[in-house]
Amino acid sequence: MSGMQASLALSGYIAASCLLAFLFPQSVLAFLAVQASLVMLYYVAAPRQVKLFLGALLLFVLVPALGWANGYYFEIAIQIGIFVALALGLNIVVGFVGLLNLGFVAFYAIGAYLWAIFGSPQANAFIPGGFFPVSPNWFFVFFLLSIAVGLLTGILLGLPVLRLRGDYLAVVTLGFAEVVRALVNNLDKPINFTNGPRGISPITKPPLFFEPLLQFAGLEVPSAKLYPLYFYFLILIIVGVIILVTRRLENSRVGRAWKAIREDEIAAAAMGVPVVRMKLLGFAVGASFASAVGVLFAAKQVFINPESFTFMESIGVLAMVILGGMGSIPGAILGATGVTILNLQLLKGLSLWLNGLRQSGAELTIPFLGSYSLSQLPAQFEPAKYERMVFGLILILMMIFRPQGILPPSQERKK
Amino acid sequence: MELALEILPQVLLDGIVLGFMYALIALGYTMVYGVLEFINFAHSEIFVLGAFVGVEVMLLLQSAGLLSTLHPAAVLLLVISTGMFISGIAAMALERVAYRPLLGGPRLVALISAIGASFFLQDALRLFESLWRNTFYLNYPSLEFLDRAVPLTAALVIPVKSMLVVCTALVTLGGLHFFVNRTKLGLGIRAVAQDPDTASLMGVPVRQVIALTFFVGGALGGLAGVLFGIHYSLVNPYSGFIPGMKAFTAAVLGGIGNIPGAVVGGMILGLLEAFAASYLSLLTDGAFGAEYKDVVAFLVLILILIFRPKGLLGETVRESKA
Numbered sequence: 001m002s003g004m005q006a007s008l009a010l011s012g013y014i015a016a017s018c019l020l021a022f023l024f025p026q027s028v029l030a031f032l033a034v035q036a037s038l039v040m041l042y043y044v045a046a047p048r049q050v051k052l053f054l055g056a057l058l059l060f061v062l063v064p065a066l067g068w069a070n071g072y073y074f075e076i077a078i079q080i081g082i083f084v085a086l087a088l089g090l091n092i093v094v095g096f097v098g099l100l101n102l103g104f105v106a107f108y109a110i111g112a113y114l115w116a117i118f119g120s121p122q123a124n125a126f127i128p129g130g131f132f133p134v135s136p137n138w139f140f141v142f143f144l145l146s147i148a149v150g151l152l153t154g155i156l157l158g159l160p161v162l163r164l165r166g167d168y169l170a171v172v173t174l175g176f177a178e179v180v181r182a183l184v185n186n187l188d189k190p191i192n193f194t195n196g197p198r199g200i201s202p203i204t205k206p207p208l209f210f211e212p213l214l215q216f217a218g219l220e221v222p223s224a225k226l227y228p229l230y231f232y233f234l235i236l237i238i239v240g241v242i243i244l245v246t247r248r249l250e251n252s253r254v255g256r257a258w259k260a261i262r263e264d265e266i267a268a269a270a271m272g273v274p275v276v277r278m279k280l281l282g283f284a285v286g287a288s289f290a291s292a293v294g295v296l297f298a299a300k301q302v303f304i305n306p307e308s309f310t311f312m313e314s315i316g317v318l319a320m321v322i323l324g325g326m327g328s329i330p331g332a333i334l335g336a337t338g339v340t341i342l343n344l345q346l347l348k349g350l351s352l353w354l355n356g357l358r359q360s361g362a363e364l365t366i367p368f369l370g371s372y373s374l375s376q377l378p379a380q381f382e383p384a385k386y387e388r389m390v391f392g393l394i395l396i397l398m399m400i401f402r403p404q405g406i407l408p409p410s411q412e413r414k415k
Numbered sequence: 416m417e418l419a420l421e422i423l424p425q426v427l428l429d430g431i432v433l434g435f436m437y438a439l440i441a442l443g444y445t446m447v448y449g450v451l452e453f454i455n456f457a458h459s460e461i462f463v464l465g466a467f468v469g470v471e472v473m474l475l476l477q478s479a480g481l482l483s484t485l486h487p488a489a490v491l492l493l494v495i496s497t498g499m500f501i502s503g504i505a506a507m508a509l510e511r512v513a514y515r516p517l518l519g520g521p522r523l524v525a526l527i528s529a530i531g532a533s534f535f536l537q538d539a540l541r542l543f544e545s546l547w548r549n550t551f552y553l554n555y556p557s558l559e560f561l562d563r564a565v566p567l568t569a570a571l572v573i574p575v576k577s578m579l580v581v582c583t584a585l586v587t588l589g590g591l592h593f594f595v596n597r598t599k600l601g602l603g604i605r606a607v608a609q610d611p612d613t614a615s616l617m618g619v620p621v622r623q624v625i626a627l628t629f630f631v632g633g634a635l636g637g638l639a640g641v642l643f644g645i646h647y648s649l650v651n652p653y654s655g656f657i658p659g660m661k662a663f664t665a666a667v668l669g670g671i672g673n674i675p676g677a678v679v680g681g682m683i684l685g686l687l688e689a690f691a692a693s694y695l696s697l698l699t700d701g702a703f704g705a706e707y708k709d710v711v712a713f714l715v716l717i718l719i720l721i722f723r724p725k726g727l728l729g730e731t732v733r734e735s736k737a
Contacts, residue, residue, distance in 0.1 A: 100523055102530070160721040167454045167526055168720055171663055175713035178660070182710050190702040311656070315534060322527060381545065389538030395531025400516050403524050 007050040013037055014054060018062050025070040034058075034066065035080075035341060042330060042407075059236060064229060074228035080340045081235030082297055087320040087336035088242045088329065089289030094318065095327035095409075096255060097282035098262030099162070100170040102314055103177030107287040109309035110153055111146040111294025113184060113194060116304050118142065119204040125192040136207035143295050150291025154284030162279045177314060185306045199305025203298050206234065231300050238296065242289060246329055249285070258282050259327070312388065316343070319391045322398050325405025334407055339394070343387055351384040419697055424571040426693045427686070432577045432646065434685025435584035439639035440662030441669070441677035442591065443506070443632035449608035449672040450628045451518065456529035457509055459659020460536035461633045465502040465640025466650040467540060469494045470553045477556045487560035495583065495641050502637025503630040509536075510629040515622075540652040552651045555644050580642045587638060588678060594631070595674060604628055608672065657709060661688070664716040670726025679727060688712055 017033035024030045041055050067074030086108065093101045117123050119142065123132040161172045188196030205227060214221060249255045257278045260268035269275045298304050316339060324335025398405065440462050447455040472494045476482045482490065513532045517525040544551040564574040595601035603624045606614035615621045643658065644650050665684040669676025691711040696704040719726065 094523075098523060100526060160717065164720055164724055167522060168667070168724070170526060171454065171660075171667075172717060172720060175660065175664070175716050178657075179710050179713050182707065186703075186706045315530065318527070318530070381542075386538045386542065388534040389542070392531040392533070392535030392538065396513050396528050396535060399524050399528040399531065400513070403520070 003045065003047045003050070006044050006046040007054075010037075010040060010044050010046055010050070010054060013040065014058060014062070018066060021066050021073070022069060025072075031066075031073055031076065032341065032345065034063070035337060038337070039334060042334075064232060067228060067232060068225070071225075071228055074232055076341075076344055078228070078231050078235055078300060079344060080337050081232070081239055082293055082300075083317065083320060083340045084333050084336040085235065085239050085242055085293045086290055086317045087324070087332040088239070088246055089286045089293070090317050091286075091321050091324075091327065091329070091332040092246060092249070092258075092282055092289070093286035094321055095325075095332070096250065096258040096262065097279055098258075099279060099283060100167070101173045101283070101286065102170050102311075102318070103173035103175070103180075104286070104290055104317055105309045105311070105313040106173075106177040106180040107150050107153060107290035108294040108297070108313070109177075109180055109184060109306075111150060111291030112298040112304050112309070113200075113294075114146050114149060114291070115139070115142050115295040116200040116203050116298040117193065119299070120200050120202060122192075122195055122200045125195075133204045136204050137209075139204070139206040139295075139299060143292060146291045146295045147288045150288035151284045153291070154287030155280055157287075158280045158283040162276055162283065174311070174314075177309075177311060181306055181309055184309070194306075197306060199303055199307075201303035203302050203304065205299050205302070206230070231296075235296060238293070243329060243333075250329070254278065254281065262327075312391075315391050315395075316387070319394045323394055323406060325408040328405060328407050328409040331405050331407035331409070335405070339391075342390065347384045347387060347390070351382045354381065354383070419694065422693055424568070426689050428571065428573065428577060429692075430686035430689030431682070432580050432685070433689055434682035435580055436639050436643055436646075436658070436681075437662045437665045437685050438678040438681025439584055439587065439635050439642070440658060441666040441681045442674065443636040444663050445666040445669070445671055445674060445677040446604070446628050446632045448666070449674075450604065450611070450625050451514075452672075453514070453518070453522065453525055454529065454663070455506075455514075455629075455632070456526065457513070457532040457536055458506075458632070458636055459655035459662075460533050460540070461502050461506045461509070462636040462640045462643070462659060462662075463540065463650065463652060463655035464505055464536070465498040465637030466644035466654070467544070467553065467640075467652075468498040468501045468637065469641035469644045470555050470650060472497050473556050474553075482556060482558070487558055490558065491579070494645075495638060498641035499634040499637045502640065503634035506629040506633025506636070507626050509633075510626060537652045537655075544652070552649065555648045555650070557648075561645065576646050580646055583638065583642060587635065591631070591635070591674070600624075600627060604631075661709075661712050664712055667716060667726055668719050670728040673726065673728050676726055676728035683727075684712060684715065687715065 014034075014037045017030065017037055021030040021034050037058060038055070041051055041058070044051075046054075063073070063077055067077060086104070090101065090104050093099050093104070118132060118134055119139070120133050124130055157173070157176055161169050164172075184194045185197055187193040188198075194200070208223065208226065208230065211226075257268070257273045260271065260273055261275055261278060265275055297308075301308075317336075320335035320339045321332055322335070323338060324331030324333065440458070443458045443461065444455060447453065447458070473482065473490070476485070476490060476493075509532055513528050514525055517528055541551045544553065561576050561579065562574075564572045565578070566572045593601075595604060603614070603619050604627065606617065606619050607621055607624045607628075611621050614624075639658075639662075640650075640655075643654075661684060662681065665680035666677050667680070668684060669678070669680030688708050688711065691708045692705040695707055695711075696702075
């Protein structure tokens with residue numbers, strides 16, 4: 001297929017899938033087709049400019065248009081964006097430096113709670129004066145602050161444990177995540193910092209600084225419709241920046257040092273790589289990404305509680321990185337998209353479908369075996385509740401059959 | 416202060432019971448680490464599997480009407496031996512399926528596979544119980560014999576359940592000591608832990624010894640699971656995570672790879688946790704209560720790793736191959 005034909009086929013596919021998604025707003029499959037076009041963009045051998053143009057068109061025009069027509073699509077797209085950002089952060093730690101961080105969600109929680117506490121009336125419980133919630137404009141200050149806090153906690157946790165062997169680190173990070181969760185869960189007394197298991201709400205959303213512009217242009221948009229669009233573009237920008245930073249880091253002196261450590265720590269040390277300092281840096285950079293994304297998550301959710309920051313989440317993000325390919329940026333993006341879709345759309349869709357079957361009470365006739373009433377399907381059998389099994393299978397199967405992931409980093413592919 | 420002294424015997428008893436349970440689980444981690452230098456992350460699920468096998472056997476006996484007619488000792492023997500056996504087999508199967516293809520590769524790969532196995536097993540258990548009993552929170556049926564208690568003094572009443580845990584654990588630990596130090600198979604395990612290559616040259620069948628280690632570690636985990644179930648009654652597929660983490664902490668505390676170390680570490684951690692659960696709120700005037708006992712355990716882990724990464728009894732396994 002020539003480049004021309006490929007570009008035409010690609011454009012045709014994108015147009016068709018978007019049309020489908022537009023015509024069938026309830027269909028999970030139609031939106032999946034739209035999402036698949038991103039993967040195709042990566043694989044199809046079309047000219048670079050065409051790909052860039054189509055990608056931009058898809059991300060900046062078509063998906064927002066679809067989301068505008070159907071808010072559910074925005075929700076999915078924003079969730080995917082958040083997980084892509086998290087997976088890219090963990091990819092630095094696990095993929096580049098080769099450190100297994102099982103408590104990644106702790107940093108995410110720290111960022112989320114940072115904004116949740118000060119961006120809601122919660123902080124009034126321990127700082128008198130009624131200054132809180134702070135004005136929405138502080139969102140961006142806290143976003144930057146969370147990067148610093150993430151770096152700092154990463155360094156503080158990393159300092160004692162990064163000198164140890166790798167598998168200890170896995171367990172210590174896991175323990176750290178449990179400590180953070182226990183603290184968040186219980187620090188509603190003696191002084192109420194986190195409001196405990198009840199969670200914090202309402203959390204201030206980021207400022208609509210462009211609202212005067214819209215009014216100037218004579219557009220009246222209800223903010224309920226505006227916020228999803230706003231969050232979509234915010235997360236798009238954040239993911240873009242993270243990709244940029246990660247790529248620059250990967251090809252820098254630091255990135256090469258990280259990979260040297262991953263391949264052989266002793267050889268790297270012999271070559272003059274400051275091993276502990278570099279590990280610490282990688283660990284802290286990953287943590288700062290997670291913490292920054294946490295701020296956005298809190299602002300988007302409006303309500304957060306400790307339930308959002310369980311060990312499950314850490315493993316989910318790890319599964320994304322492993323599935324895509326450790327150390328590969330496109331891999332992390334693909335893995336995050338794939339696992340999020342699997343979780344949010346496929347498993348839930350399957351559960352709904354089974355529920356429908358159950359209620360329909362249809363008879364399933366299998367030749368030679370007799371018939372089976374579908375209303376007898378056990379009520380406990382709900383695919384959406386078995387995400388652990390799915391993550392577990394992803395991890396084991398990938399490790400046994402394709403440890404380098406679906407999209408391994410380019411250097412490894414050349415070998 | 417008087418209150419503190421009054422509850423002391425009870426706290427000690429709780430700590431000892433908990434400590435033996437941690438010790439039994441920690442042995443599974445430490446033995447596997449000894450021969451493979453690898454954290455068997457799914458060991459906590461082997462432990463839960465033991466608890467589930469135990470409750471299933473008891474429920475089956477109950478539905479067959481045998482639970483009340485059989486002698487309690489026979490019931491316990493049956494429950495414990497089935498739980499140990501199935502957990503041991505499961506641990507061996509796990510090693511065969513999820514670990515053996517990966518050993519020799521980077522350590523991260525095997526560790527990730529182990530984490531995957533842990534998650535998979537949790538939901539596999541849940542799925543099985545959901546389809547079989549339509550619920551995955553199971554209660555151990557009560558045995559009249561086990562619900563008794565022996566009053567020792569006015570302040571200290573020892574439930575039969577606690578005595579069962581302590582006695583079974585002591586007998587098993589004695590048996591393990593004999594097995595590892597006095598039998599040929601135990602010698603094989605020690606040889607592989609010291610140096611698998613040399614052991615292999617001396618004619619030790621390394622693979623079989625590794626499988627055997629998984630079986631023994633799994634059986635000890637299964638025993639801990641059954642005892643956990645009998646002692647605390649309620650089990651669910653996810654109840655292994657926290658005890659598993661703590662048992663690992665105990666193994667590190669005692670020096671991972673070191674068998675007596677696992678017992679010492681388990682005991683210390685169990686006592687520490689019981690003390691934290693009871694005295695933290697007394698010490699801090701109610702500001703911090705028993706809910707921080709998990710935090711205490713993890714802080715202990717981090718502190719040991721900073722100040723004494725080889726654990727209290729040092730490391731008897733070989734140095735890292737890297």
